[in-house]
Amino acid sequence: MSNPTWFEIEAPDGRTSLKLIGAWRLQRLAEIEAALLGLVLPPVAQVDGNTLAEIDSASALVLLRALHRAQGPAGSLNWVGFSAVNARIIERVQVHLYTAPSAPATRRETLLAHLGRQASLLAGLLVGHLNFLGATMAAIGELLRSPGRLRQRELTVQIEQAGLAAIPVVALVTMLIGVVIAYLLGLQAEKYGANIFVVDGVGIGATREFAPIIVAVIVAGRSGAAFTAQLGSMRLTEETDAIRTLGLSPMQVLVLPRVLALMISLPLLVFVGDVMSMVGAMAIAGPMLDIAPPAFLARLREALDARHVFVGLVKAPVFALVIAVIGARMGMTVGRDTRALGAATTSTVVQSIVAVILLDAVFAVFLQALDL
């Protein structure tokens, strides 16, 4: 069964002959390749195929490469005793071997070139987002002139998916955030006997900063990613092209309903977040800080200015616009393969979260300057 000799070199009458033995198949090719490694032949030699049972094209390739190496470029070979099938396979491989130009070498990029390329990609991305934002605004303007063009059904569906369906997760997360803030503040406040001021901290902190940020991050992960995935796969299946050919505008049909739905839903979700974080804080304030719910609510009325709540709610549609524009644009410009879609979806989430936090910082600075 096992056949360790793949070839023999004979020189009966001064003419060197390479006698091939056995079945040369891909399964054993690693052994064959190793055996051929030290092969040296004179410039004129004979290859004997009488004892070669069979050879496949991969083995033929390895054989031809080894012969070329063993003889040098000026060698000449005399092929004898090959069966018609084997001769044909070797011949076909030989044709391919000599017409094959060397494959172009791939160049490695230097660190500086990589940095430059990434920077210009990022700049292109930002300019593209800005363009898309402009196009979205133009489309909204068009909609204001002829409100009948609004896709009400699509808008309703999107509000349901992005808003209504997000309520449970938003409620759960913001309630837990309320619990955590109240707990951490409570630990400090207790030391000074300032228990009641926990209500001030939670009230202002949650409504002004935490609820909008947390809800925006959740929505970026939920809806932003979904927009990219939906629009991206529609692009892959050429549905967006079909929309365009049918004389409809993908901007009006696909993008605007999503942008508007998110801008309507996010403030509502932030309000849910505001309420739920108060509920969470109230739930832990009772047992931990001896602040019963009536006392908590009474203090909340005194401490929490309405403007803090409004600041939080005003930020929400801006966050929504940014998330929706990034999500939709990444979907509309995704490359036409499955890997690009996955990469674009991931990128949407990362970009949205960074953009939300960046915008929140900008809001903080400006509102501070305006004494709000």
Place this chain on the structure above:
Amino acid sequence: MDGSAPVIEVDAVVTRFGAQTVHDGVTFSVGRGTLVGLIGGSGTGKSVLLREIIGLHRPTGGHVRLLGTDIWSAPANQLDAVRRRFGMMFQDGALFSSLTVAQNVAVPMHEHTRLSRATIEALVALRLMQAGLAPDVGAKMPSELSGGMRKRAAIARAIALEPEVLFLDEPTSGLDPITARGFDRLVRELVDDLGLTVLLVTHDLDTLLGVVDRLIVLARGRVLADGTVAQVMAVDDDWIRDYFSVRRIAGHGS
């Protein structure tokens, strides 16, 4: 190496999806070195049968033997050994989109052989040329290829390990007639040069009339006809008459 044993044996295969019976006792066998076409109307389960033969979909009943191994009762390691001996080309190529064409072709070689990197590179170039692609196509990503090139790249990957059997699902669908005929010639060459056994599912009459050795017709859950194209065309059945009459009309028209 006995040349007489059938390579593919499909024995009384029954397939049901819920209440719907797709195959109701399909039986045929294919010998070494033949190019067999499998045809049938939409919904007759051609692709399903293909998936059952290569072990992707379990039939409700019956046996499938591929290269002498019963696909649906063999242990996993034996099945792996058989998998190395056949290649499959999926309808849209199913190339891995994160790898270049050359890397796609090299995947089975890296996985199943211990060949040196240089040899694998040379072998990849050979496979691309056998599939009718220029070697510089190897550096491209699948998304950069045209439909015809993607199918050729898929063939190159399917024949990477010198399979004895090659399965093709609609190899010429979506190709222009010139590219499609080139593809037919390619498949024929592979059968003649490498001694491959090929089973292809197709709707392309030109493929059937041009290169196929034998034709198997599926209809109403069974093998309706089996033989050379001329033999099948002579079978007295409405569906077969309709199928080939399209061709006759087109032929008279020109």
